[in-house]
Amino acid sequence: MSIAIGQEAIEVQLKEYNAGKADIITGITGPIKIGTINDDGIIKIPLDNSYKDKLIASIDSDNAGSSDWKTSLPTVQRSYGNCATGEVNIEGGEQIMIALGTVGMFSIANMEERKVYGKIMFASNQEFAEAFLAFGKFKVKKGYQLDWLYFEKEATVEGSCSLESYTSNMEEKYNYVTEYSLDFKPGWNLVKYEILEVFTDSDGNQYTSHDRSTVIDDIPKDVQICYIK
DSSP states (O other), X not given: OOEEEOSSEEEEEOTTOOSOSEEEEEOSSSOEEEEEEOTTOEEEEEOSSXXXXXXXXXXXXXXXXXXXXXXXXXXXXXXXXXOSEEEEEEESTTOBOEXXXXXXXXXXXXXXXXXXXXEEEEESOHHHHHXXXXXXXXXXXXEEEEEEEEESSOEEEEEEEEEEEEOTTSSOEEEEEEEEEEEEOSEEEEEEEEEEEEEEOTTSOEEEEEEEEEEOSSOOTTOEEXXXX
16 A cells, blocks of 8 residues: 655555446535546545535535525534534634535446445554444444545634533433544645544443544555455
């Protein structure tokens, strides 16, 4: 596996990939091609305005055909401003933010044949990626994932909040703590989401009890491109 991520593009090699040339896709209202993968497993994703423009156009088109339900992009305030206990300071809360991944994941697919080969995630390890993909099955693992968020202007989110939560059997409680250290700049920002602590209930189900989101300048040296077929 080799990784080259700069300000203008993501270029990585997925050595275990053998499904042939395909597209890297993401999106909200529908699949949007953002990059390619070749026969050697080399993935290229440009970090420019093309995905932002395509996504906004797809949302506008989708909304034009619907009178009852309108899709909108999340703002900073809506994404990070719901704090039960604690203090989170937000500047530029009205800013709209665009995530490159779909919940931190990207699909590998043949758009013409409408065939999906699998998903990839930039994460600490395969176990974390597979547990994250199994959201709702209570198989949380410690680790991290990476995604890229686009901003037109600066925005910041700093602080932490906590929430008393119940387990799925409604018999046990745990405290869920979230930390933010997000200093967003215009353009694409590399964001690291970490699960630091996990609570396990009497049934063996696992829940995130402490997580953290930060903007980082460089990709971690131990990151893996996790492929889930």
